[in-house]
Amino acid sequence: MVPRTSILPARIADDVVLRLARTGDGRAMAAAYERNREHLAPWDPERAPEFSTAAWQERNLATLLADHAAGRFWPLLLVADDGRVVGRLNVANVVRGAFDSAAVGYWVDRERTGQGLMSAALGVVVALARDELGLHRLEASTLLHNEASQAVLRHHGFVRYGLAEKYLRIAGRWQDHVLFQRILTD
Structure with missing residues (x-):
């Protein structure tokens, strides 16, 4: 069982809380993806039309929450006080043992970029x-040209350690990515 955290939920702006996703968030997540379809298209894999439906999001969320219960995934949402999802931040692929590592991935709503969320x-x-x-x-x-995301990572002590050619299929084609890491135990 995944331990409860004393850090979450966390208020990250006057009107936004970072919290663990939960059953029932599918509708708000679908609305966020639909609202941000064009904004996210250059940064995301191509998505099937049903991706931005509440039913699809709720089914996917059930899988993510099962992975969370197993300690492998932390599906986090940035939620405005009005209930709108205005971003996602995932802690994925948690591997224990000699590795004790995880990957982070994130996006923010087109109307909330540049606000420090x-x-x-x-x-x-x-x-x-x-x-x-x-x-x-x-x-x-x-992505190589995602300077805003790279600035966020550097601000938090992530350092570039490599380049992965044709790493992910983003916007319909295999694209190179800059790799960053943050060592937490030093």
Whole structure:
């Protein structure tokens, strides 16, 4: 069983809380993806039309929450006080043992970019990973031209350690990514 955390939920702005996703969030998640379809298209894999439906999101969320219960995944939402999802931040692929590592991935609503939300959320997640999950390392990857995301990572002590050619199929084609990591135990 995954331990409860004292860090979450965390208020990251006057009107936004970072919290663990929960059953029933599918409708708000679907609305966020539909609202941000064009905004996210250059940064995401191509999505089937049903991806931005409440039913699809709720089914996917059930899988993510099962992975969370097993300690492998932390599906986090940035939720405005009005209930709208205005971002996601996942702690994925948690591997224990000699690795004690996980990957982070995130996005923020098109209307909320440049407001420091993801920087604040990532700061909470770094503390969560280090202090409560006991991880040694976090990793992240960005498209080569995603300077805003790279700035957020650098702000939180992530360092570039490599380049992965044709790493992920984003916007319909295999694209190179810059690899970052943050060592948490030093």
